[in-house]
Amino acid sequence: MKKANLPIETAHEPEEEAHQPSSKIMPPVQINEEERSDINDSEKSEFQSSSINGILSQLPPGLSQRERLQWLQKKRTVGLWVQCDDCDRWRYLPDVLDSHELPNKWYCSMNPDTSVNRCSAPESPIELRSAEDLIHSAYAAGSLVAARARGWPWWPAMVDDCPDTEQYYWLDGFSDIPTHYNVVFFDSSEVTRAWLPPSQLKPYSQTKDLIKSALKTKSYRKRLEVAISQANDAENLSLEARLKKYSFITRYKGIIASPKKINVKLLKKFQNQFKRKFNIDLPEEFSDSDSEMSPTQKHKNMIVLGNKKKKNGGNSKTQ
Structure with a gap:
């Protein structure tokens, strides 16, 4: 492994059983109140949903792949639904990005919206079309995480849309629980990204000391210091500003080609x-x-996107 390269050198994309979601499933892209479908269960896992036909069909014609991703990025909004651990009513929290920002137990009294901060307040209707429209996701595009690629320490990163799939998660077969998330690493070197399983991701706010412990290694101390500084800066930005400044499509200066047909x-x-x-x-x-x-034109339960693992090294380098 070359020390000069970012952790992506040892990271690998999902094996063939990881599939792109069906055409009815998309990352949580909300346009208005009716279309918001990010929900959080009693364990604070998000239900994220949106119609690929309803969102991508609004794309202006003739856009390059980079422009498509930039357009999609602007549709990202903060907000999720959470269930009260006392009355079991669902409440929408417009200022929460992912479930890790919430305590293990959440009650209506914690809601900053005084109109619904009590269990006696009626529950707002939730627009859900079918079980196929739901996924259980712990992170959203823009979530800050500590990511660990094989052979590397925990490293600051951000969950981000993959330029190949136009989504930030992978579903395995018929499961509605993501098996991998696409993350882009903070770093002073050339931007890189990787697909990593949830077991190799932790909320950044809860792992700062863990990340700093790796500063003892001289070979990448300076790079990690820069990465930590960037992550701390991103933490203080709004979701829109965070994605605009630190997403892969912003930091990658090469050509972002359209997915192969x-x-x-x-x-x-x-x-x-x-x-x-x-x-x-x-x-x-x-x-x-x-x-x-095109991969975005047909149902995708059986279509594998991304690079397969190389036989000689067991790893694949992403874009």
Whole structure:
């Protein structure tokens, strides 16, 4: 492992059982009060939902991939639903980004909105279309985390949209719990990112001392000092300003290409792999005339995006 490179050198993307969510699932992009569908359960895990057709269909035509991501980034808003541990009513907290900002036990009396800070206040209706529209997610785009790639210490990072999938999480098969999150690392060197499982992520606000303990290692002490400084700066910014300043698409100066199109032959391959693994026949959702299709145009339960692990090193370098 080259010490000059960021932790991404040893990080790897999900293996083939990690799939991009179905076309009905998107990161929590809220446009108005009715479309807000980030919910938090009694253990403070977010339910995040939005229709890919409802959001991406609003994209102006002719945008480059970088412009698409910039457009999507501006749709990000803070806010989630949380359930009272006493009355079980759901309350919307417009100023909370992810579940880790809340205590283990949350009650209506903690709500800063005085109109609903008591259990007797009626519950606001929650617009949910179906179970397929929900995912359990501990983090959102813009969440600050400590991330640990194999062979590296805990490092300041931010959950961010992947330029290939236009989402920040991976779903495995039919599960509604993300198996990996895409994070971009804070650093003085060239920006890099990685897909990491939840076990390798911790809320940044709770792990500052843990990160600082790695400053004893001289080989990357200066870089880590810069990374900590950047993360602390991001912590004091609004979500919009944070993403605008520290997201991958802002810091990466190279060309961000559109995801490769997937032809019918490749799609058939993944369908067969899915059938062998789960003994389930996936429906045919394309015609023989579809010689090529974009990953954002078809249902994606069986489509694998991202780089496969290299056989010689077991790792893949991301964009």
